[in-house]
Amino acid sequence: MSFREEAREWLEENCPVSMRTPLPGDEMPTGGLRTQHKNPDTKVWMERCAQAGYTAPMWPREYGGAGLSKDENVVWQEEMRRINARPPLVGMGLSMIGPALLEYGTDEQKAEHLPKITSGEIWWCQGYSEPGSGSDLASLRTSAVEDGDDFIVNGQKIWTSGANHADWMFCLVRTDPDAPKHEGISFVLFDMTTPGVTVKPILLISGASPFCETFLDNVRVPRKNLVHELNKGWTVGKRLLQYERSSIGGIGGGQKTKSLEEYALEYLGRDAGGRIADPAARGNVVSHRINDRAFALTMKRSVQESETGRAPGALSSMFKYYGTEQNKNKYELLLDVLGTQALGWAGETFEPDELTTTRAWLRSKANSIEGGTSEVQLNIIAKRILGLPD
Secondary structure, three states: OOHHHHHHHHHHHHOOHHHHOOOOHHHOOOOOOOOOOOOHHHHHHHHHHHHHOOOOOOOOHHHOOOOOOHHHHHHHHHHHHHOOOOOOOOOHHHHHHHHHHHHHOOHHHHHHHHHHHHOOOOOEEEEOOEOOEOOOHHHOOOEEEEEOOEEEEEEEEEOOOOOOOOOEEEEEEEOOOOOOOOOOEEEEEEEOOOOOEEEEEEOOOOOOOOEEEEEEEEEEEEHHHEEOOOOEHHHHHHHHHHHHHHHHHOOOOOOOOOOHHHHHHHHHOEOOOOOEOOHHHHHHHHHHHHHHHHHHHHHHHHHHHOOOOOOOOOHHHHHHHHHHHHHHHHHHHHHHHHHHHHOOOOOOOOOHHHHHHHHHHHHHHHHHOOOOOHHHHHHHHHHHHOOOOO
């Protein structure tokens, strides 16, 4: 039996029917010790995939992955798309800290954390940005002072996505205040239940509160939780940002409910040929679809041309920038299509999908900031890819 046949058979037997539908924002399969699943099938699907290693298909089996080759993973993703299967698990564990630990973690750190990521047991958050240290991340001031077998951490992090639900944090701290700002930084991990950790959610204009302020007051972090070398955390931090940008770049073609085309057909009607009735809207939708397809093929080609297991490089900034612009453009087009129905906040005159679109449109504005601003990405593209002078 070929791997495609094997994957197809496994999916047909194990993927619940409700997991073959568009993914609503309130059913995200994030995992974690405190997660409550609105749809019970979300947990069933996660557990079945975790048992087979399919939450992290290309990770080694010893850490809970399926050990697939690059080509097998392409087949797996194709078969997932064929039945419109939802991802069994999402989050920073899979997309950010997991890959970073595979590259820089000790054997002990990999054995402790990676299986808990692939099983969905632990939800991670990121301690990078600080008040006054956003785009200039290396100017961070959160300190970590050595105290026997521990570090004592003091400072504040901001925009820590999901910190109010997270079980662990990966965090950049300053361990040498006298070194050049890129040299005196270390990368540490700690349990969010550690005494001294305080989290306060930040309410966004979308009405949601995915971001938080995180205060660290004399937090004791075991030295064994130092990733890579002391004062060399910027190396890990930069690599993890590349993983994050690759992940954010993939949002360009995403749609959690109906597609842009489905909305246009419903709200603008069909012409005699069955197409979107409004010619201008039809052209915009087709153009967006073409760009989505070209972007997806470019990302796929990049993966196929890379060496197996090769970490993302500066190219991730290109994907992050373009994916961000595609996602923002999609919601601007949805606003044009839905008209005033895309501007509702509550009330019986608005459908749930319309209210979801309103909030998603507002949320999309953050895409050009999170994971490194668009301006920062353009600078990286100019220097690292195009080779332009400063």
